[in-house]
Amino acid sequence: MSLSLQAGGSATRALPSAAGTTHTTSPITTGTSVLAVKYRSGVLLAADTLVSYGSMAKFKNARRLLPINSRTLIGGSGEYSDLQSVSDLLKRNALEDKCTADSLYEEENNEECAKEVWSYLRAVMYNRRSKMNPLWNDIVVAGFKQNDDGTTSDEPFLGVVDKIGTAYEDDVLATGFGGYIALPLMREKYRPDMEEGEARALLEDCLRILFYRDCRALNRVQIAKVTREGKVLVSEPYELDTFWDFKGFVDTKAGLGTDGGW
Amino acid sequence: MASSGSGYDLSSSTFSPDGRIFQIEYASKAVENAGTALGLRCRDGIVLAVEKPLQHKMLVSKTTGRRIHTVDEHAGVAITGFVSDGRQIVGRARDEASNYFETYGTKIPAEVLANRISAYVHYFTLHGALRPFGATTLVAAYDPATKEHSLHMVEPSGVSYEYYGCAAGRGRQPARTEMEKLSINPKHQQGGGGDMELIDVQEGVKQLAKIVYTLYDASKDKPFELEMSWLCEATEWKHVGVPREFISAATEWAKKEIEEAEEEDDDDEEMEE
Numbered sequence: 001m002s003l004s005l006q007a008g009g010s011a012t013r014a015l016p017s018a019a020g021t022t023h024t025t026s027p028i029t030t031g032t033s034v035l036a037v038k039y040r041s042g043v044l045l046a047a048d049t050l051v052s053y054g055s056m057a058k059f060k061n062a063r064r065l066l067p068i069n070s071r072t073l074i075g076g077s078g079e080y081s082d083l084q085s086v087s088d089l090l091k092r093n094a095l096e097d098k099c100t101a102d103s104l105y106e107e108e109n110n111e112e113c114a115k116e117v118w119s120y121l122r123a124v125m126y127n128r129r130s131k132m133n134p135l136w137n138d139i140v141v142a143g144f145k146q147n148d149d150g151t152t153s154d155e156p157f158l159g160v161v162d163k164i165g166t167a168y169e170d171d172v173l174a175t176g177f178g179g180y181i182a183l184p185l186m187r188e189k190y191r192p193d194m195e196e197g198e199a200r201a202l203l204e205d206c207l208r209i210l211f212y213r214d215c216r217a218l219n220r221v222q223i224a225k226v227t228r229e230g231k232v233l234v235s236e237p238y239e240l241d242t243f244w245d246f247k248g249f250v251d252t253k254a255g256l257g258t259d260g261g262w
Numbered sequence: 263m264a265s266s267g268s269g270y271d272l273s274s275s276t277f278s279p280d281g282r283i284f285q286i287e288y289a290s291k292a293v294e295n296a297g298t299a300l301g302l303r304c305r306d307g308i309v310l311a312v313e314k315p316l317q318h319k320m321l322v323s324k325t326t327g328r329r330i331h332t333v334d335e336h337a338g339v340a341i342t343g344f345v346s347d348g349r350q351i352v353g354r355a356r357d358e359a360s361n362y363f364e365t366y367g368t369k370i371p372a373e374v375l376a377n378r379i380s381a382y383v384h385y386f387t388l389h390g391a392l393r394p395f396g397a398t399t400l401v402a403a404y405d406p407a408t409k410e411h412s413l414h415m416v417e418p419s420g421v422s423y424e425y426y427g428c429a430a431g432r433g434r435q436p437a438r439t440e441m442e443k444l445s446i447n448p449k450h451q452q453g454g455g456g457d458m459e460l461i462d463v464q465e466g467v468k469q470l471a472k473i474v475y476t477l478y479d480a481s482k483d484k485p486f487e488l489e490m491s492w493l494c495e496a497t498e499w500k501h502v503g504v505p506r507e508f509i510s511a512a513t514e515w516a517k518k519e520i521e522e523a524e525e526e527d528d529d530d531e532e533m534e535e
Binding site for chain 1 (some may be wrong): 328331334
């Protein structure tokens with residue numbers, strides 16, 4: 001091993017020189033919409049598990065809803081490798097926070113709350129876009145706000161940051177194609193006192209509609225929640241039922257003397 | 263000291279004619295006068311303990327000047343000596359752990375962590391422009407890949423060994439003698455004929471508290487705070503502080519044990535008379 005004062009010694013990789021740097025100016029492998037809604041006891045997130053390579057359905061079991069710490073959840077659409085790197089960054093930060101915390105006792109320390117993660121991501125995304133090298137993601141951050149003493153408050157938090165660092169909070173959010181198709185539906189149905197089942201049904205309906213209309217969507221989905229009790233749960237991927245038996249689908253117009261098709 | 267004035271102790275890049283590097287020995291001296299740090303490898307985990315002398319009555323001791331630090335989820339270190347030097351080592355250990363994870367995608371194994379720390383510490387004994395670290399580091403780590411836990415100690419010279427039980431600082435010699443009596447070394451267990459089970463971490467905490475209080479002389483020594491952490495099955499192999507109530511219970515037990523032992527000694531003496 002060389003006598004290097006750099007952590008990692010000789011294994012440390014050299015940074016690319018400024019001249020050789022190429023920027024991510026367009027995404028390659030992408031995930032589509034993420035949907036999110038606040039409900040009575042927390043925040044619910046939903047996304048499908050498809051990662052597309054252009055228009056090709058390349059990876060069908062990719063998880064895009066990721067727990068960051070014990071009280072924060074993110075969901076990302078856009079370039080999947082960028083999402084992985086954002087997730088690594090946040091997890092690394094969470095670990096560093098844990099290691100450098102004031103106390104050896106976990107119960108005396110507080111992990112970053114969702115609002116802090118969201119605010120931090122905003123800075124990261126804006127910084128990258130200012131270098132003309134954006135992280136190609138729209139990221140939803142869900143969790144709870146915190147009290148002045150750092151403990152988790154009762155107030156749920158839901159925010160989104162886009163690839164150029166625009167950040168805003170809302171009670172219902174959708175990224176990607178879902179912003180056009182699902183968001184109006186969700187806004188129509190949303191009530192602050194929705195039960196979990198109701199919110200879940202709403203998200204599943206929206207995912208199903210997206211699967212029908214978004215050519216980069218899949219009916220294999222995940223739902224995740226952050227609850228007031230401070231639990232982050234991400235479901236295993238499961239498949240939504242779909243209905244293709246409409247008369248117009250089944251009886252094509254092939255027999256009507258046209259050239260086939262609907 | 264014999265070495266001073268000879269000119270061979272001005273730099274750690276110079277050997278003395280009889281093959282010693284005085285700067286490193288001086289650094290070790292700095293550790294020898296600091297609070298005792300102890301590490302114990304038990305059946306189901308590792309216990310670390312440090313005696314933190316309270317230099318000042320107005321010190322807010324619970325939150326400042328910590329001697330035990332977490333390096334990664336599954337790794338913790340105890341430092342003694344120059345605490346500021348020790349913190350430098352802690353920072354480096356964290357960098358190494360996170361760098362290893364980023365490169366290989368697995369948690370840093372204990373030996374690798376100990377070796378990386380020791381390479382770093384050793385580096386500071388090679389250059390004329392650098393001063394060796396006046397701190398010794400006890401490294402407790404669990405390797406999720408092999409499911410094994412181990413204890414290492416890195417000294418100011420940069421040497422590191424793995425231990426069943428180790429001690430650094432002022433009370434290291436008597437502490438080591440006391441630790442040798444504990445059932446922590448499986449090899450001795452077989453050879454020594456005793457089929458006693460190795461102690462668990464709960465017992466380890468009590469025994470370390472006992473050692474610390476055995477070495478402590480309230481009339482001579484500064485008051486101290488006992489900092490303890492563990493990394494064991496019960497904590498899901500995470501490095502966390504031993505609950506404060508548990509430390510105080512262990513301390514109570516230790517003090518009682520010591521008292522009883524003293525009373526027995528007194529009885530023996532009377533019998534002899």
